Amino acid sequence: MKNNRVIFILNDKHSEINDQSSAITYWYGILENMGYEVVYQPYKEYNTVDFYKSAKSYNPKFVIFTNYFEKIHTEFQALREFTKVFLLSSDMHRFYEGHVKFWIPFVDGIINFEGTKEWCLRDGLQEDGFLKMRWGFNPNTMSYPNMSKDINILHYGGLHGDRTKMINEFTNKNIDISVSQSVTYEELKQYLSRSKYSLCFSLNAVMDRRELKGRVVEIPAHSVLLTENADELYDYYDDTEMILFNSVDEAIEKIKYYNSNVNEYNKILQNGKRAIWNKNTVYHEWNKILPKMDSNFKMIDVAKLLKEKHGDYYES
Numbered sequence: 001m002k003n004n005r006v007i008f009i010l011n012d013k014h015s016e017i018n019d020q021s022s023a024i025t026y027w028y029g030i031l032e033n034m035g036y037e038v039v040y041q042p043y044k045e046y047n048t049v050d051f052y053k054s055a056k057s058y059n060p061k062f063v064i065f066t067n068y069f070e071k072i073h074t075e076f077q078a079l080r081e082f083t084k085v086f087l088l089s090s091d092m093h094r095f096y097e098g099h100v101k102f103w104i105p106f107v108d109g110i111i112n113f114e115g116t117k118e119w120c121l122r123d124g125l126q127e128d129g130f131l132k133m134r135w136g137f138n139p140n141t142m143s144y145p146n147m148s149k150d151i152n153i154l155h156y157g158g159l160h161g162d163r164t165k166m167i168n169e170f171t172n173k174n175i176d177i178s179v180s181q182s183v184t185y186e187e188l189k190q191y192l193s194r195s196k197y198s199l200c201f202s203l204n205a206v207m208d209r210r211e212l213k214g215r216v217v218e219i220p221a222h223s224v225l226l227t228e229n230a231d232e233l234y235d236y237y238d239d240t241e242m243i244l245f246n247s248v249d250e251a252i253e254k255i256k257y258y259n260s261n262v263n264e265y266n267k268i269l270q271n272g273k274r275a276i277w278n279k280n281t282v283y284h285e286w287n288k289i290l291p292k293m294d295s296n297f298k299m300i301d302v303a304k305l306l307k308e309k310h311g312d313y314y315e316s
Contacts, residue, residue, distance in 0.1 A: 003296075004036045007055060009065035012042040019184040020141075023066050026214065027088075029140030030282045033309050034290070034300060036061075048075050056082055061294055064088055064111070067100055076106045084108040086131070086293065089115065093211065094204070111289065114211060131289045134235065136282030137217040139310040144189035144222060153255070154195035154223065156180040156188055157215065160205040167199075169248045175255070192222035196265070197243070197255060200227035217280050220272030221313075224258070224265070226251060236280055241271040273315045277306060 008031075010023035020028075024040075031038050039058065041051070043065075052075070055063065062084040063076075076085050085107045089100050092115030100110065101123045109129035110120060117130045155167060155177050167177045177199065180191050192198060198219040202210040210230045217236070219225045225242040227233070233244075243258070245251035258265040283302045290297040306314045 003059065003061045005058060005060040006031055006036045006038045007041055007058065007060045007063045008038055009041045009043055009046065009063065011044070011066070011068060012040065013044075017182055017184065022214075023068075025141045025185055026090075026136075026138055026282065028138070030138060030286055033140075033305060034283065034286060035297075043069060048073075052078060055079060059083070062086055062108075067091070067095060067103075072099075072102045072106070074106055076103075080106075080108065084293065086111055089113070090135075090214070092116075092119075093209065094206075109293065128292065131292055133285045133289055134232075134280075135212060135214050135217045136285040137221055137276045137280055138282045139306065139313060141185070142189070142218055142221060143310065143313040144193050146222075147190065147193040149194060149196045149223075151178050151191065151195040152176065153197045153199060153226065154178050154180060154191055155199040156183075156191065157213075158205075161201065161203045161207050163201050163203075166201055166248065170252070173248065173252060175252055189222065192219065195223040196259075197226040198223040200225060202228040202230040217276065220280075221276045224269050225272055226255070237272065237275050240268065241275045243268065270315075277315050278303075281306065 008027065010027070011021045012024055014021050060083050063079055064086045065088065067087055067089040079085050086109045087100065087103050087107050088111040089095065090113045092100060092112045096115065096119060101119070104120065104123050104125045109131050110125060111131045111133050113133055113135060120130050121127060153175065155163070167179065170177050180188060200213055200215050200219060202213065204211050210228065212230045212232055216225065216227065216233065220237070220241065225237065227242060227244060229244055229246065243254050245254060258268065281302065283305060287299050287302055291299060303316065
């Protein structure tokens with residue numbers, strides 16, 4: 001690649017605890033291992049004039065920024081005089097009408113997880129600027145050694161939507177759920193590695209739709225994914241790689257079965273791990289969309305990269 005430089009603007013710190021941000025967790029280290037030279041620009045240090053000058057001097061192939069910004073930076077239009085600009089949005093359904101669509105005049109493309117192309121085209125985005133991406137496991141930040149399974153069922157993250165109600169329903173049926181909140185990501189990975197199962201509820205915070213959560217690509221690397229259904233879930237896993245449930249009673253019945261059949265539990269645990277590494281990493285996702293962003297990018301052999309860069313954890 002003649003020009004392989006990238007600037008990534010993001011929040012580098014968690015908003016509530018002294019830890020790395022979710023953006024760092026999901027994106028750090030990937031593009032570097034795919035041949036790019038990456039500069040991470042913390043959004044809190046962003047200054048319009050200084051950034052324009054430094055970016056023009058650096059002359060990146062493209063600038064990527066996440067959608068959790070305080071305002072629409074119309075001055076990004078000026079960056080397009082010498083580079084391409086891409087918005088990376090993981091919450092299109094939630095933020096499109098009030099935020100994302102206002103970026104369209106000032107970007108070359110939107111990298112998104114759950115958006116609808118029709119919305120973006122309607123509001124002026126060029127068709128080749130709609131770049132669909134799936135959630136992906138980031139081995140640089142999400143890997144962790146295997147540990148003894150001394151936690152039966154884990155739930156981590158916020159307790160919005162119907163999550164408290166669902167957890168209480170498990171508890172009322174004598175199934176204890178270990179709830180983890182406000183911990184560092186390193187601590188969270190330890191809890192995941194110690195857990196036999198980890199819960200994933202799919203109803204969103206405002207309780208108006210079921211949607212995929214980023215944890216669907218974190219959990220199976222360490223634990224068995226115990227999940228409600230959501231659109232596109234079967235694009236990630238089949239029934240040999242996760243435990244799907246439609247009610248608390250069904251979840252309990254399946255947990256009891258796998259707890260009584262250790263070999264079957266170990267099979268689904270290992271199948272989930274292999275699914276993560278074989279098709280559900282962030283490398284797989286960037287490998288699909290980078291040719292649309294960078295005409296000089298040549299698709300890589302992801303399995304080979306994983307063995308070379310992450311051989312201590314890689315499971316094929």
